[in-house]
Amino acid sequence: MTDEMTGPANEVRRAPFDEALSERYLAYALSTITSRSLPDARDGLKPVHRRLLYAMRELKLNPQTGFKKCARIVGDVMGKYHPHGDQAIYDAMVRLAQDFAVRYPLVDGQGNFGSIDGDNPAAMRYTEARLTAIAELILDGIDEDAIDFRPTYDGEGEEPVVLPSGLPNLLANGASGIAVGMATSIPPHNAAELTDALIHLIKHPKATIEKLVEFIPGPDFPTGGVLAEDRETVTEAYATGRGSFRVRAKWHVEDLKGGQYQIVITEIPYQVQKSRLVERIAELVMDRKIAMLTDIHDESAEDVRIVLEPKSRNVEAEVLMETLFRQTDLESRFSLNMNVLVDGGKVPKLVNLREALQEFLDHRHEVLVRRSEHRKAQIERRMEILEGYIICYLNLDEIIRIIREEDEPKKEMIRRFELSELQADSILNMRLRSLRKLEEIEIRKEHEKLAEELKGLIALLGDEGLRWKRIAGQLKDLKKTVGPDTDIGRRRTVIAQAPQAVEVPLEAMIEREPVTVVCSRKGWIRAMKGHLAEDAEIKFKEGDGPGFFLHAQTTDKLLVFATNGRFYTVGCDKLPGGRGNGEPLRLMLDLSNEHDFVQLLVHDPARTLLVASTDGRGFLVKETEVVAQTRNGKQVLNVADKAEAAFCRVAEGDHVAVIGKNRKLLLFAIEELPEMTRGRGVMLQKYRDGGMSDVKFFRKKEGLTWRIGDRTRTEMDLTGWIGKRAQAGRMPPAGFPRSNKFD
CATH class of the missing domain: 3.30.1360.40 (Gyrase A; domain 2)
Incomplete structure (x- = not known):
């Protein structure tokens, strides 16, 4: 339990701890989402950026004036609007000034504002800044009641809730931020393309994403590069609001x-x-x-x-x-996650491309209505004053007499000429030199001009179609500023198709050098430089000895076949060097201690292998099918409970010789063996007792060979042993080794 203070210091409310904690964390989460990390869909700005631009405008730092120290700007923002760390505010300002970080910079910086190399900017006391022309577009209309204001954190002033935003800044400059439970990542886009899409959306409110992507083919990054994605992938990302874009140098x-x-x-x-x-x-x-x-x-x-x-x-x-x-x-991916604040900046929502554009259009429509109403009120007030002036000129002598002789001239003028208080005050505040005849003519001209403008405003406010036409005109004017023919508006990121699969040889990544792979009987492996002779003196651990001896290149792959029927793959460049006794091979693989190695081969994609188990089953498999991508290997030969994988031979020849532990020899054509990618295989030789002892490929016309000590014997007359696969076979020729092995 916890005591919760909800009002005065002496008021205590008891509540469960988890309830109090969740309530406070929810308040923190909502504050982070709505007041810090996510941009508003209308102006595309977070609070810190909005406050920065507004403070700089209040300091009159427009593009036509001089610069001011960034420390002065940061101080104003922190003191008046954003009570957070000065460094955080300065970092936000710096980013708005970096032309390699922001597609359309909003701050014009003077001094060291960092570089694309990652160099830090100079301290704020050394740098100066002012607004850019693009920032003026975003602020345009802020004094014309276009947006709402709210009290600042200390209640001493006011700050804008949102900016008028004459630029579709959310998509033009993008945004990124991490809130609580959600994040946003929006890449920058080309403003000219955005204006085309917005104009089309005004004409066709139900435009499809596919159509909008014809206008906006993808992001336009300030650093350029090549967008290497298919149109379908881009469209899918914009349709869902989530995805990623591959960008290449x-x-x-x-x-x-x-x-x-x-x-x-x-x-x-x-x-x-x-x-x-x-x-x-x-x-x-x-x-x-x-x-x-x-x-x-x-x-x-x-x-x-x-x-x-x-x-x-x-x-x-x-x-x-x-x-x-x-x-x-040189190739990276930029994620798209269009989480933004909608419904007046109150609700976070994942939007798609059309919804993001529509949010901007709805905002511009509201800004247009509010500015028009504001201007209409100004005109009506001015026309009321001018009408009073005209009455004054028509009755000038009487007005002068009332002012000179009456004790309360204001009341008398209102009574005599049916003036409003505003008109009476304006007449009383007139300067004497305004009583010239020429001034009367100017007033009548101004009244006529304002009346014409008022008529247009009334028509605009009464016709929604006319308002959307006006917004389309504003977008066309914007395109003249940021069009593809301007330096700032020219597309920088090239749109390309997704790259085709390019075969990259391993030599491109590894220096090709000859090595000799040596693996001992107990599985200690190493790669010694150069191709050593087979009789080279190689030392092993005490109690260990030679097992496998292979010539390879550092760019080769080593295939390892184990008694569990799995193939494992190790890059020869990953093997330990020749110094010492090497390292245990099974530590490089996920091979348990109850299984052992059957064969080590240097991978040759053109070869075919025979894999077989002790129970006489096996099949052919392409060597390209056995390459494993993980340490866990790739299961190829399935073995029964009492059997285990025991043979892996390169398929070279037209016949297969199989001999069992029962000393029965069988020869059959290689065509009888099936080619598979995984399974138990077929029976090679039938056994009543024991199992397979050895298997070998040979060419019939060259005869069957086997070794007896240091000598090699060849049998050419094989008629008695050639049969069909899965037969029992017969005793081998005289002189065949008692070990029942061909080698």
Whole structure:
């Protein structure tokens, strides 16, 4: 239980602890969602950004005036509107000024505001700032009762609830934030494309997402790059409000002398720090993880220019770049999660593209109505004053007499000429020089002009279709400012299709070097440099000895077949070096102690293997089908309870020789063996007792060979032993080893 104080200090309410805690956490969560982390769908701003822009406007920091110290701006924002840390406010301001972080900067910074390399900005006492022309568009109309104001945190002033936002800022500049239980991530878009989509949505309110995507083909990041996604993927993301976009660096090839070339990267993905990217690629080069690349240079000045030097002119640029895309941030994904505040900034909601655009249009419609009503009230007040002036001019002598002779001239004028108080006050406050005849003419002209404007406003407020036509006109005017022909409006991110699968050879990532794979009887494995001779002196642990001896390359894959019927795959570059006795192979795999290794092979995709168990069952399998992607391996041969996998042979020949522990030999054509990817297989040889002892492939015309000590014997007359698969066979020829093994 806890005592909860709800009012005066002496008022105590008892409540369960979990109830009190959940109530307070919910209040905190709602505050974080609505007042800190999620942007308003109408102006696309969080409170800190909105307060920054408003404070800068109050300081008269428009684009035509000079700059002011950022410390002054931050102080005003913190003292008047945003009672949080000054560094947090300054960080928000800095981001609004970075042209590599914001598609349409809202702050014009002077001084060091950081760089794309990840350099920190200078302290706020050194930097200066003012608003940009785009920020003026967002603030336009704020003095014309276009939006509501609310008291500031201390009640001493007022701040805007939302800005008029003449720019679709939510999508134009994007937003990101993490609240409690939800987050938002909206990439920046091209404002000219947004205006086209908005105009179409005004004409066709039920426009489909597919149609809107024709106007907005994808994000437009400030750092450019290439959007590598299919139209279907983009459409699906915009239709649901969730998804991700793959962004790749922009590059081209520059030819050099002697047929050599270099790759130049001119644009990198959004929010990727250039310095870290270059360091990462340099590390891969130093660690020989990308054998096709020899060096990298950062020649960037104001523009990005990263130069890659391939190992030779025979290296394909596309393959090299595909390798880098896979291993570095030259390719990154930007998530789309359009969680925003709707319903007047009160309710968080996941919106799709059309809903986000409609929220902006509805806001602009409300702003237009409120500004029109405000202007209408201003005109009506001014016309009332002008009508009073006209009455004054028509009765000038009498007005002067009343002012000179009457004790209460205001009341007398109101009674005599049926004036309103506003008209009477305006006449009394007139300057004498305004009584000129020329001034009367100007007043009548102004009255006629205002009457015409008032007529238009009344028509506008009375016709919704006319209002939407006016909003479409405003959007067309906006497009002139941010159109594709302007420097700021030109699309920077190239729209491309999803990349086709490019086969990247392992040599592209690993330095190709010859190695000798040595595995002892007890499973200790190592990779010794170079191709050693089979009689080379190799030391093993006491009580251990040679098991497998294979020549390979560091780019090869090692296939391991175990008694549980599973194949495991290990990269030869991952094997321990030749110093010492190596490491236990089973530690590199998820192989339990009750199972052992049957065969080690250097992977050859062109080969076919025979896998068989001790009970005489087996089948052929393509070697490409047995490569495992995980440490757990890949189950290929299913074995019975008492049997286990025991044989893995390369299928080379036209016949198969099988001998059982019962010393029966059977030969049959390889065509009788089925090709499978997984299973128990078929019976190779039938046994009454025991099981399979050995199996071998051979060519009939070359005869069947076996080893006897140091000698090799060949039997050419095989008529008596050739039969059909699954037969019992007969005793082998005289001189066959008593071990029942071919080798």
